[in-house]
Amino acid sequence: MNRFVAGLVLSVLSLGAQQVESFEAVWQTIADKHWNPKQLESLPGGGSWADLKDSYRKRVQAAQGQSEVRTILREMIGKIGKSHYAIAGLELKGVKAMRQGGGTSPGFRVGLVEGKVLVTGLNPKMEMVKLGWELVGVEGMPVNPAIAEIQKQAGQTLQAALRTHQMLQSYIGGSSGETVDYEFLVGGVKKMVSLKMPAGDGSSGFGFVQGMSVGREFALLGPAGDIGYFRLDMFLDVVRVLPQFQQAIEACKKCRGFVIDLRGNPGGVAVMANAMAGWFIKENGVKLGTMYQRGVDLKFAVIPRLGGFEGPLAILVDGASASTSEILAGGMQDLKRARIFGSRTAGAALPSVIESLPNGDLFQFAVANYVSESGQELEGIGVKPDSAVAHTAAALRAGKDLVVGAALDWIYANPSLPGRP
């Protein structure tokens, strides 16, 4: 019994220490890494970040359990008045029970449409799966319980659409050469499809982001095949993607318009946005926005390319378009060089990181601020499309991508854009 009591006391003491350590970690991290220390000297509600330390530390010390600590920490970081600061409870980790496949795409993409996981996109050579099919299971694991859990947590999770998308792509992904079994519901009938994951395409990662296949596709769309379409799933593999993008532009000299599809693109190497924008900008001195870090303000300058495309440009986005996608879409929208179609982006344009706290909770914090050319902070707000369009189940089942369709309609109706830089 004594041993049990001693163990219990030790556990409680240990737990208490972890809560205080977690408080210290959160307070100090923000003090050290907030991109603009001056903002911490004068918080929106009055006082400074330093002023908060003692009072919140005492509250954490007196807290009865982790849930209360979480509430206190959320209140404290809320004083900064910015998004991208979050304390996520342990329950988020529960979603990890969901299947986590590899980084190789099976050749189709899925999204949450009208509460169901539907096939929203297909790679050109994919013939075994069709648009609009409902995905109900992967490798014997049903999708609905995981979706229900994600949706339940959406209210307390920043960029819920982005997280949902990432989880779904992981859910359907696999490793190169692996065969994965998918269960679809087609017209009320279950249909099993086994797909062998394609061999790695040799995409090069960057830094610690490795082993990802970077999906991209160039096609000529429209009845006359006179509209260029370039889909990019992630801003990586610079060495191959940018030359391919250049080839797409060069193959599209006589196109009536060009579409860049960034739906589901979570970002990556930021300067790829500038590089791609250079093919649509004619003047020097143009920038997409500015990234403010501690001690360094970086302008997202665009260097005009010779032989660039001067026709109408449409950029497609959704709630899972984040970071570099938002920099490109938001910047080109500000410059009035592109019309944006789809749904509001994730509002995750800031570089932010997520770390684990001593008490096991997750702590997300931003390390820089991004302001678009018009002075708009995209963080927590995202890029609002000029034309709000979303998938519908009926349209997908009919093989139609309404967002692409809206962009094509606009290009055919608008042979030129006013105010192009």
Add this chain to the structure above:
Amino acid sequence: MRILLFLAVLSIGYAQKAPTPTAEQILDRYVEVTGGKAAYDKVKSVTMLGTMEIKGQNIRGELKMFRQDGGKYYTVVDLPGIGKQEDGSNGTVVWDKTVLGPRIKTGVEKFLASCAAGAMSEYGRGALEKDSCYAKTEVLGEETLNGKPVYKLRMTPKEGKPEEQYYDKATGLLARTKMIIPSPMGEVPIVAVVEEYKTVDGITTPSKLTNEMGAVAMTMTFTSIRFNENVPAAMFALPPEIQALVDAAKK
């Protein structure tokens, strides 16, 4: 004992009164301790091969630098996942070719790049060619850097923002440079820390440097430094994309 203490105090007082050298003397000493002007005068070209690493981010690539009399230079860094980032001059056109695209440098960028193209590279630049690159050099005082006393110099280029150079008081070697580099992304403050020197053919040159830019630190390590190697003329020729920009500008 009292006499010893008195002598010690006297010597401290004497040391404190030692005059601070002029900027010119500090720069001349740097040239002297790294090989001497006569040795530098013999250098017509420099080839430096090594690596560049972005600290803590698992990014490391090959780095090659070639410099030749006449303001010619070519630098290429090949970073995994990013590809070749190039920077060069044929003595007339100063350019770079990065992820952002090909570009011709003008104005302050061109001036500073040309100044850095000399045999001493950008590390300690001005020591040899201060008259051509700098309008003013002055000593700001003495400081302690990593426990070592250093002279702090402010070098004001004829174009661009002043930079600060820190020279080790004991060795005369350059320890650190704080500068603001103009770039398409804006003015980027950089702290260049010399971590190691290597002596080749009688010339002592920085062989390991870390450039700190905000939260990012890039370390360049040169495993091979060669002087007066025969560098093919094609090394400094303009790449086709740059030549196209030159041609387009003429139209």
